[in-house]
Structure formats: C-alpha cells, structure tokens
Amino acid sequence: MTATTNTIAELANREYKYGFVTDIEEERVRPGLDEDVIRQISAKKNEPGWLLEFRLKAYRHWRTMAEPTWPNVHYPPIDYQTIVYYSAPKQRSRPGSLEQVDPKLLETYTKLGIPLREQELLAGVAVDAVFDSVSVATTFKEKLRELGILFCSFSEAVQNHPDLVREYLGSVVPYSDNFFATLNSAVFSDGSFVYVPPGVRCPMELSTYFRINAAATGQFERTLIIADKGAYVSYLEGCTAPMRDEHQLHAAVVELIAHDDATIKYSTIQNWYPGDRDGKGGIYNFVTKRGKCQGRRSHIAWTQVETGSAITWKYPSCILIGDHSVGEFYSVATTMNHQQADTGTKMIHIGRHTRSTIVSKGISGGFGQNTYRGMVKILPGADQARNFTQCDSLLIGEKCGAHTFPYIEVRNRTARMEHEASTSKIGEDQLFYCKQRGIGAEDAVSMIVNGFCRQVLRELPMEFAVEAQKLLAIQLEGSVG
C-alpha cells in the first residue's frame, strides 16, 4: 500500500507540473437541471454564445419530451433533478483505497492484465491526480499535427476550432432528435473531436487510447468525427475493463460525417459496470450514435462489442446520402446475469447505389435479455440500393431471452434486400464434444461464443480483437454449471 501511495504521490507531483490537476470542489454545480445550471456549465467551459444557445434550445425542447417507453428494457424511473450535470460529484462516494473495492472487479482487472495504477483509477479510488502518459500522448499528437489531423477533446475543439464545431455539431443528430440525445445536447460534458483533412489517411488507430482517458470522458459524452474528401480514419472507443461508476445514466452522442470518398471506421468495446449478479447497480447506457455518408462513395462502418452496462440502448446508424455510399454495422452484444440490451442499427438509404451490411450477434446467458432492433429504409430516390442483414442469437441456459425486431421499409422497386436470422442454443452436444477432447466447460463455451462472433471480431483492429476475446471469456465465466 505504501509503495502505491508513493507512486501516486510521485505521479501527482509530476502531473502537477503540467497543470493537469483540477480543483474538483470548484468545478461542481448544484444537482438538478434548469437554465441557470446550463448557463453555469457553459460559463465554466468558457463557451461561445452560439453554443450556449444550442444547449438552451435543446434544454427547452427536452422539457417538452417524454422518456421513451418503446425499448424492450425495464428500469425504475430516473429522477433527472437529482443528477449533478457537471463534473466531479463522484468524489464523495469514492473508496479510499483498492482494499475497499469490490474484489470481483479487481479480479477482472488482474485477468485483463491491467497495471495497478490504472486499476486504481478505473475502480474510482480517490486519487487527487489525473495521471496519464503525457509524453506518449504528446508524441502522438505531434505526428497527427504534421498531417493536419485535429484530434483533441471536444472542449478544446470548441476553443480552438469553433468554426468546424459550429458547422457540424448537431448536423447528424439534431438537438431535438430523441429524449436522451436532447438531454445530452443540453448538458454534454466532454468527449473527442477528430477532423481529418482532404486526402489524408490517418496512419494510426485513433482512440481515447488510454483507459485512463476513457475513464474521464464522463456521463454525457459528446464526440464529433469528420473525414473530409478522400480521408480515412479508424477510431477506437472503449474501455475493456469495467469501470466502477456510481452514475446510473450515461447518455452519449456520437456524430460522424464522411465526405466524398472518405471512410470512417468506428469501433467500440463497451464494458461499463453491469451491476452485480443479482442485478443491483450498473450503468444505463442510452446512447445515440449516427453517421452521415454525405459524400459520394463515402463509407462508414460501426463495429461494436457490447458486454457491459446493466442496460444498453443504442442503434449506431448510417444515413446514406451520397451515391454509392456504404454503411456497415457489426455488433456483438452479450447479456449475462440480469443485463438487458436493446440494440441494433438504422440504415437509411437515400442516394443511388447505396449499400448496407448488418451483422448482429446477440448472446444471452443467466437472466439476460437481448433484443436486436434494426431498421432498413429505402427511400424513393435510392435506385439499386442493397441491404444484407444477418442477425443471430445464441442462448446459454434456460432463463435468458433473445428477441428480434427487424423493420424494413422499401419505397423503391429496384432495391434488393436480404435478411437472415437464426437462434441457437449452446448445445449439450457441442459442449460434450469439446469436453471429450479435453477442453474444460468454460473454455469450451468461450470457444463456441468466439466462433459465433468471429464475423464481427475480425472487423476489429487486431489488438482490440484480442482484448475483446479475453473480455468475452471473462464475462462468460460461470455461465455454465
């Protein structure tokens, strides 16, 4: 313990030099939401007037909206007036040391091979320093700057690139889009901003990169990624380690814009705290993610591995405006214990010769409920549009459930649609076959599940795919008797 304390103290001092320490007390606003609170948030972030207006417009609209009840998920009502909408209310309930943290959580960190200091941060141990590998981050940024790629926090972008933010913010997910997106538009805290200039191929996987950075993105994350003409970028969002977090509600918004011939790949591994075995606690992950294939031959691909959260509600979508544009959605969603997921995608075909692919793999165990909900819409102008949809469900045990709600709306006779769906159970036969070859039950389940997910996992960047596999294995532990 002393050794750890010393390291942290050292780090704290070092980081302080770089001015990374913020005084948490000063950053807080009172709980609840009204225009005054929004003005305070905006003022603390030193935002320009137009952004405050955006927030206020969203807030006024939000007040007229009702929380959606159509998703196939169940949770007690959320009291929006008890939430602290800005920054660091977490401090009060933080454990003082790792000894006070749920040992299950620590066990998982160890299995994932996460260093001790990262573990402390992920577990929310009260550490007065936000430590990060400053030097690595700096080198990284230098290289991107040379190429003209902008990659920074959303707040920095508001200060340094206000014109870009103003042009694109809300252009894919309008402030009035849906209850949770509108709430986010009013109170969003921070997130990432990426702009890749024309013709530039981003040479590395961009990501929140460090688990630590990811841990700090907060409750109402806002991300905006723009790939200009002919640009390419692959963005990784995620945290493979479950994060202890007492925020019940996470309502993020992600907007992607791809211009002519641009490609954006957006990969997510979401492993927020799912609650305990009995379904107590855990994150409500209510997220709006949407990409706009604005340009001709533009391409947006979403890949997600959703293993965490008590409830996941998200539909990463593509609006295919440019002719010959392509939208893809690859998803693995697992629900174990009492987790619930209602997830899928929307593919809106507007331009001619637009193509979309949907591959969804849902896995349920324990009492988990897994819903695929997807919409494919072919508008009248979308000549020769094509869609391929495949959704497969895998059940482990008797008490879980899988549900599929595909919506297909075709308003152009030249469209071609393919839809495949399957539901299977991890069979006694498969398990016995593996065991008879010497493979233990847990390894067998993990192997069968990984096989089931292979189509999706192979879309992930290599390193991420390996972590995703490990994660699936950990999540499946104890899922068979």
Added chain:
Amino acid sequence: MTAPILEIRNLHAGVDGHEILKGIDLTVRAGEVHSIMGPNGSGKSTLAQVLAGRETYQVTAGEVRYQGKDLLAMKPEERACEGVFLAFQYPVEIAGVRTSYFLKTALNAVRRYRGLEPLDAVEFLAKVKDRMKLVDMDERLLNRAVNEGFSGGEKKRNEILQMAVLEPKLAILDETDSGLDIDALRIVADGVNRMRGPDRAILVVTHYQRLLNYIVPDRVHVLVDGRIVRSGGKELARELEERGYAGVEGQPAGAPAVGV
C-alpha cells in the same frame, strides 16, 4: 497377459429411470482391440457415451476402472486428458471455430494436464500435418470450421485425425463405419490400424461386421438388451453376419464362446 486398461464390472446405466445397460462386465487389456456388436437399441452407443462421461446418462450400479482409477468419478474432460477418446457417431459442428484451432486447444489442454509444455503454432502444425497422412485428409479442412459443411466421410476422418493427434490410451469408436462408402471405410480403418500398438486399447462399437474385415478385433462381444450375451474371437463376427443377432439372443453371457 498385459495390464488391463479398462475393467467394467456389473455396469448399470440409463436415462431418466429407464435402464439401458443391465450389468456389463468387460475387460480390455493394453494392445487389444475389442469389438462390441449388437442390434439397434441394444445399448452399444450408450456404453460408449457412459464411458466418455456423457451427463445425459446416470450410472445406477457397478464400477469402471481405467488404468486402475475410478473412471466414473472423473469429469468428461478429465477422462479425455487421462487418455480416453471417443470417436463420435455424429460429430458435432462448431460454427466459426477453425478445425486447427479446435484441435490445438484440445491438444494443449491434454498436454497441460499431463504436465507438458503446450505446443506452439509451428510445432502443432508439423504434428497435425504428419497425422493427416494417416487418414489421407485434405489440409484445407484445417482452416474450415469444425465439421461444418464436411461430408460424412470427412467428418469420420476428422474424428480419426483427432484421435491420432491426441494419442489416447483407450480409443472408443462409436459406429465409425456408419455412412461411409467402401473407399472411405478402408481409409478410416487403415488409420485406426496404424494406431494399434502395445500400449493402446481400442473398443470398436459397430452394428455391421464389414468394418471388422478391415479392423480385425482380438475379441468380439455381442450386446443384446443391455447385456453381453456372447463373447468370442474374430470368427464370432462372421457368425453373426451369417446367422443374424436373433441367432445368438437369449444365450447367457457365461456361455462358451463360439469358435475360440
């Protein structure tokens, strides 16, 4: 006489209170090949599955010793690691899992159990390619998902390949001849024959005598209604072929074996 590998004493087993095996006694020694023959529904496959540890079946009486150890106390994967191998009558498909990956995982699980270092990709591939020659199997099958889209013959060859890679002490072949044409049958039988050795016992479960033209057993046992009613040498198989199972039914297990 060599040491017994498998000793079955008064084995009773069934499913949901329905008794299928009604007192089996059988001893198989190292180096021997025994065949269990019998009509449909006699309990042949049940015996194979019970020995491998299938949880569907409940053992209600008797004991099974494997290399002197209590086999019934072991979990299926432990039995496999201890060297018990079952070639399935209906090999199972596993989508998305490459045959090579499956086999490597299995081999390394067994090696770990035996305190050996796991093989790396290169060592594993060398070994598996060598064993593939035994069953004349197309290497491309290694990259396909386990048994997915395999023909009947390919599935059975894949079973023998796995046996050759895992090198069991006791191999149980459950109706390995079913669904094979004569060429495939010969290839599979050749593979099994090359696996015969002084340290290994093989139990061939089959309905038809034809497989035994290629895999010549040391002993033949006739299973009828959950009991071994006749035991004998390889000639017994031919007698069964001529007279049918009806001809031997009803004779007690203790009756002198024909043609020995």
